[in-house]
Amino acid sequence: MSAQQLAIAGGTPVLERGDYQDWPIIGGDDRRLVNEVLDTGILAGGTAPQVTALEREWAQYIGTKHCLTTGSGTAALHMALAAMDVGPGDEVITSAFTFLASASCALHQNAIPVFVDIDPKTYCMDPNRLEEAITERTKVIIPVHIQGCPADMDPILEIARRHNLRVIEDACQAHGAVYKGRKVGSIGEVGCFSLNNFKNLPGGEGGLFNTDDEVLLHKGMLIRCFGDEIDEVSHRRQYNASILGYMYRNQELPAALARAQLLHLDEYNDIRIANADYLSDELSKLPGVIPPYCPPECKHVYFMYNVRFAPQLAGVNAEPRRFRTAVEKALYKEGVLVGQWQTMPVPAQDLFQTKLGYGGTGYPWTINEEKGIKYNYDPAQFPVAQELCDTYTIIHGIHAPNDQQLMRKIVTAFHKVWDDLDTALAHADDPIYPGPDGKLYGAG
Ligand SMILES: *Cc1c(COP(=O)(O)O)cnc(C)c1O
Numbered sequence: 001m002s003a004q005q006l007a008i009a010g011g012t013p014v015l016e017r018g019d020y021q022d023w024p025i026i027g028g029d030d031r032r033l034v035n036e037v038l039d040t041g042i043l044a045g046g047t048a049p050q051v052t053a054l055e056r057e058w059a060q061y062i063g064t065k066h067c068l069t070t071g072s073g074t075a076a077l078h079m080a081l082a083a084m085d086v087g088p089g090d091e092v093i094t095s096a097f098t099f100l101a102s103a104s105c106a107l108h109q110n111a112i113p114v115f116v117d118i119d120p121k122t123y124c125m126d127p128n129r130l131e132e133a134i135t136e137r138t139k140v141i142i143p144v145h146i147q148g149c150p151a152d153m154d155p156i157l158e159i160a161r162r163h164n165l166r167v168i169e170d171a172c173q174a175h176g177a178v179y180k181g182r183k184v185g186s187i188g189e190v191g192c193f194s195l196n197n198f199k200n201l202p203g204g205e206g207g208l209f210n211t212d213d214e215v216l217l218h219k220g221m222l223i224r225c226f227g228d229e230i231d232e233v234s235h236r237r238q239y240n241a242s243i244l245g246y247m248y249r250n251q252e253l254p255a256a257l258a259r260a261q262l263l264h265l266d267e268y269n270d271i272r273i274a275n276a277d278y279l280s281d282e283l284s285k286l287p288g289v290i291p292p293y294c295p296p297e298c299k300h301v302y303f304m305y306n307v308r309f310a311p312q313l314a315g316v317n318a319e320p321r322r323f324r325t326a327v328e329k330a331l332y333k334e335g336v337l338v339g340q341w342q343t344m345p346v347p348a349q350d351l352f353q354t355k356l357g358y359g360g361t362g363y364p365w366t367i368n369e370e371k372g373i374k375y376n377y378d379p380a381q382f383p384v385a386q387e388l389c390d391t392y393t394i395i396h397g398i399h400a401p402n403d404q405q406l407m408r409k410i411v412t413a414f415h416k417v418w419d420d421l422d423t424a425l426a427h428a429d430d431p432i433y434p435g436p437d438g439k440l441y442g443a444g
Contacts, residue, residue, distance in 0.1 A: 003420040007333040008427045014413040015335030019406055023399045024202040029260035037252045046225060047235060050255035057262060058208055062183040064191065066217045068224060069255055070207035073172040073194025075248035077105035077142070079209055080168045080190040083219035086111050086139050089367035093133050094142040095125040096345040096382040102144050102170045103346050107357060110364040111139070112375060115347045117382045121293040123147065123306065126384070127155035137368065140166045145174035145184045148200070148301040149294060153179050153187045168192060175201040176269045178299035185210050195258050200303055201265055203258030206250045224248045271400035272302040275407050279395065282411040283307060286418045288314025304341060305398045308391045316421050321390045326428035327417060328393050333432065334413035337396035345385040347377035
């Protein structure tokens, strides 16, 4: 049987854009709760009804005593570091494969991010590489539950305990994910989530700060609202800032949307999991396609569906980055929405290479560099994250309401490309997308 003509070589694509349905799903609950906001006329406020209800419902859902809504996931992470009294020159450890905010939250507190390479299967922080990153300046570890996969919390917590360090979970990509029977975001001292439009629990924009600790809760509340003391009896602001704070509050409309989405979170996560499992079963039959891994004791919620390509296993003699690019382009031309999210480990980004911090100066790195301590963000220190960035792509559209009908078409497109990898490789340099860096269809 001869291979079908690939779309990249002028053939007919397998999929059309209309095969995909968009995220988030807006339904009756969203309209009902948004209308509730409009009917009350209350749009914002620290004790406003939607914000308060979301805090109660989310804390209950993940199993923490307290939750504070915030303006963003980034704000929640920064609030957590500030509530822990992290300060100038302190070091904060996070994963080398993550979104920038897991690290820039440290800079916002005048602290210095230090990166740990990732586990080659889960793509989360590798606990075996954690201890070598700890110094006497380390204060906090921020594991990230990347793309919906829980980080290996037990060894991370054990190392933190041994070195007297605190742990903040960056759970911005993992709403509803479970590690050994516990929802992520309830395991460290603070768990942070994002309500950004693309995330598994979208509210438009916003964030969630979760903790069991009364001190962190109280400090978080102060920091969220300018550091302003609140009168305990009247609940009024006193316009007397007792500490440095920020304006990190959220508001009623995003809170109402997030509450409506929460009613469907488990159902929508189950659809992601079913789609991901189907894709993994089918794609693992193709030589050189490496589907994502979920540790047996975990529930992965597939914020992103990550596949990697190994040219030698596919029987192709090509450099890994070139092979990935060729396959991405061929799939994209078949109508599959694919493309990289992070294209490099976070420490490889210009911000860390140039260390241009506050006011374009080297601050806060200079705090310690003036004492002879060097911060080396050479990407060669993160070979596993680098190899992942060379070889992975994201298959978009595994979220609800897309179902197996779409997944089957995606698998068909993969088979079509795998039947004619030579043609795909011959078109690896085709200038078919506008992205500056080989990026096809970004995650947002
Ligand atoms: C989205 C995200 C954040 C930041 O959330 P925002 O709400 O966009 O500020 C932080 N960390 C990770 C891993 C994320 O994916």
